[in-house]
Amino acid sequence: MALNSGLQIDESALIRSAQQGDHDAFEQLVRLYDQSVLRLAMNLLRSPEDAQDVYQEAFLRVFRNLDNFRFDCSFHTWLYRIVTNLCLDQMRKRKVRKEEPSVLAAADGPLDRMDSVAEERVDGDPQRHLFSGQLRTRIKLVLEGLTPRERMVFELRHYQGLRLKRIGEILGTTEEAAKNCLFRATQKMRVALGDFV
């Protein structure tokens, strides 16, 4: 069940209606999850254009394959399988081609392509501002250094707040494997950022 406009909407009923060709139901279904899908893609790919592509491709696949959805898992898990696969593909391609890194080398230090999208203001103490900016840049670089799977598990656990059991279901692996992945990711980040905190 999900909440929408203050009224409880039966997700299963929406899915069944959408499966029968009701496009209003499909629209409502999209709106239940599209914000978190876009946030996930944006955080992983750090490019509004790529995030937009993933958003569109994911929901088009849902639209085209909704008839095949048999309620064997939750709709959320099914949708996230599609989204995470698309994001992983994109991240792996980038790793191979080494193109379009989100953090670019610049004469006066690394620059993040997303800084113009989501610049978080730290008012007050300029030194604190500088430190905070350096820490953010460093975190972004470390995140880029993780393997796509580590990055994905970290994203789903830390930013999307999903339990490891659910993450395992989404990624087609066990809870234990997801746990190991998260463990490796956090270890790498602690080592790389230890001198900042």
Next chain:
Amino acid sequence: MNHALSCADARMLFALLLYGELSFDEEERVDSHLDGCADCRTALEREKSLHAAFDGVAVEPSAALLRECRTELGAAVRLDQTPRPARSASSEPAGWWDQFLNLVGGMSIMRPVGAVALIALGFLGARLLPSLNLALVGGQIVATTQPVVARVSDVETQADGSVRIVVDETRQRTISGNLDDQHIRALLLEAVHDPSNPGLREDSVSLLSRRAQSAEIRGALVYLVSHDPNDGVRLNAMRGLKAYAADPEVRGALSRALLSDANPGVRTQAIDLLIQGPDDQSLPKVDRAMIGTLQELMLRENNASVRQRCQRVLEAINASAEVY
């Protein structure tokens, strides 16, 4: 049997501890270790700081991006080559997809997006208020699937103690079509005057600007340049009039904006449009009346950037920046 953890082992588990992903036994062992180890308690505090710092790089997609995604998805779903037919023959009323197909006769929807300005007012980008989807069925209020904007306009107690409520309802509809369609234009012309939604006005003006060759649309743009309270709407309307800056009515509106608009960006754009030649590369084209307007602007303009722009134009045509 539980083994006591070393400091190194305990610290390895801090991240999973903070995520609440340790088993009961593992957490017990970490807690036991922390009870007797001040250094690890300090290390745990550092881990918490690191944990919190991760939040600083999270990106929240803008509302504009989400809206764009929804609009594009709506168009892509329409253009999809394999629209899914209903599973079963049904006597239910046709959904918007079927109504849409009936409306356009299935002709334009298969064209590439770039070829047709397909506007979807409502689908996934609805601007109506959240729906209060209630209906009275069998004496009970139940949710309906029809999106309805409702507002209680009157309440009154009846003689028998019951309450009488008057609800104004606005039913949401999706209408799609080409910019050359008169109905679509009429709706957009209506939307540019919606006082409650500057974003809607701005988007509608951008769309209408593509058809500024129409006198009706040009008239609406001229009106907006002079009267809309939103800077973005006025700027968009001015951009739409760029190709018609020689038109007397348009020049009048631009001159008024130049001398009286509160926004320096609008005033600068007014200068640019008023002096533009037949093409963007040619020298400023300024008549005597225009020189007077620019000189008057120099007298009253407080914004340095606008003054500079104005002065450069006057210098370019060898006119004095002062009025004698």
